[in-house]
Amino acid sequence: MSGTRFSPNRENPRDLSGEALVKALSRSWGYHVVHQEGSHIVLETAEPSHQRIVVPAHRQLRIGTLSTILRLVARHKGVERDAILRSFE
Template identity: 45%
Template sequence: MRIPRDLSSADLVKRLGKLGYAISRQTGSHLRLTRNEGGEHHVTIPNHDPLRIDTLAAILDSVAKHRGVSRDELLELLLG
């Protein structure tokens, strides 16, 4: 599945929230999300609309690696 090119940070935060991530803090224009299930995992997301493709790819790779799935499987979970 292709990475969406028009995904905003607010939309990504909402979708990651369904996987157990919650905003733990905000510093300037960056949001820090934390997930405690399956070991603590932190993801930093710039508060931009839309997110750059390479930035989004790095975030998705980090989340996929923590969950033990591929990026495509994670995109299916997030975007349905």
């Protein structure tokens, strides 16, 4: 994602929006938007098994929220969190 700043040790980006996260997860990790309820976007994937996650559609995600979403996706896909972060570059 252009405009998103990363530190060399792959900390969570500090300026990632919910919509940018949704686009990255859709493009690189097989998630698709199921629907949106207010300011929350519901994503779903079937690989390797069914999973739904909710991403707040905020201009800037809180670090704890982003960290939790990244941990859930990484665990479900069987990859390290850093692999998820690299896909945002």
